[in-house]
Amino acid sequence: MGPRLAVVAGEASGDLLGAAVVRALRAAYPDLVVEGVGGPRLAAEGLASIFPLERLAVNGLVEPLGRLPELLARRRSLARRFTTDPPDLFLGIDAPDFNLGLAARLRNNGVPTAQLVSPSVWAWRPHRVRGIARAVDRVFCLLPFEPGFYTEHGVTAEFVGHPLAEELAAPPTRAAARKELGLSAAAPVLALLPGSRAGEVARLLPDFLATVALLRERLPGLEVVLPAASPERAAQLTPRLDGSGVQLVRGSAHLAMAAADSVLVASGTATLEAALLGRPMVVAYRMHPLSYRILRRMLRVSHVALPNL
Secondary structure, three states, rough: OEEEEEEEEEOOOHHHHHHHHHHHHHHHHHOOOOEEEOOHHHHHHHOOEEOOHHHHHHOOHHHHHHHHHHHHHHHHHHHHHHHHHHEEEEEEOOOOOHHHHOOOOOOOOOOEEEEEEOOOOOOOOOOOHHHHHOOEEEEEOOOOHHHHHHOOOOOEOOOOOOOOOOOOOOOOOHHHHHHOOOOOOOOOHHHHHHHOOHHHHHHHHHHHHHHHHHHHHHHHOOEEEEOOOHHHHHHHHHOOOOOOOEEEEEEHHHHHHHHOOOOEEOOOHHHHHHHHOOOOOOOOOOOHHHHHHHHHHHOOOOOOOHHOO
16 A cells, blocks of 8 residues: 545635645556545545545634534544554645644654645734644645744745646636537626525525626626535525526636626635636625624734635
8 A cells, every 4th residue: 555645625626736746756657546535636646535625624713513513523523533543644735623622642652744735823813823834744835924923933834835726727718608608609608606604605695696686787788697616505506596697617717707797705715816817806705793802802814805815
C-alpha cells in the first residue's frame, strides 16, 4: 500500500482545493491512498469517502448550534478512526472549527497534521493562532500576506496560492459559454450564485430573486442563470425557482460566470472565480442576526469579499 492521506473538506470550495492537492501528490506518489470527507471533485480523484461533505457544510456562530451534537460525534468518530489506523498525513481543508480540533487530537497521537486555508485570524479572533500552533505542523495559506502573520507567532506557514488561478488561465469566451448554456448571444445575462451550503441558499435566494424581479423591470430581456453547486443544492433550488424565469444549470459555475455580463454572488470562493474571469460583481451575504451582531463587533478588517483582501 502506498502513502496514506487523510483529508477533511467541509464544503464545495474545500472539495475543489483538495482535488488539486491530490492530483499534485499523485503525480509524485502514483499509489497514494486518500480517505476522509469530501465532495464529487475529491471522489473523482479517488477519495474513499467516510461520510458526505454535506454533513459538515454549516457556518456562522449561531447556525451550527442546532447540529452541534452531530458535528462533535462525527469529529470523535474520525479521531478514533485515524488514531487507530494513522495516516501518513492529516490535511484539514478550511472548516477550521471542525478540523483544528480534530488535528490537535491526531497530532497529540503522533500523526503529522497540516491545514490548507488559513483561518481568518488576521480579521477576527487573533488569539486562535495559539490553538493553531498546537494543532498543526504547517499552515498552507491562500493569501500572500498570511505567512508573515504566522511567522510572528511562531507557526510554520507557506503561501501556496489558489488553484483557480491555473484552472481559469484559459476560460471559455463569453460567446462560447452562452452557446453551451443555450443563452442568447445578445441579451444581457446575470449569473446568480447564492452559495454552496443549504443555509446560505435558504437565506440569500429570496433576496436574489427579488433583485432579479427589479432588474427585469428595467431590462425586460434579461436572462438569468444559476449554477447549482451540487446535486443537493439542485434539489433544493428546483422548486424555489419554479416560475422565476431563472435557468438552473448543474455543473460549472465557471461556465455560468463566463457567460454572464455581471454576477450577484454570495461572499466566498466564487467571488475569486468572478474576479479571475473579469466579471463585475455585487457580493452579498446574510447570516443569523446574532451571528452578525457578534461578528460586527469582532471584525478587524473593512472588507469581506476575497478579491478585496
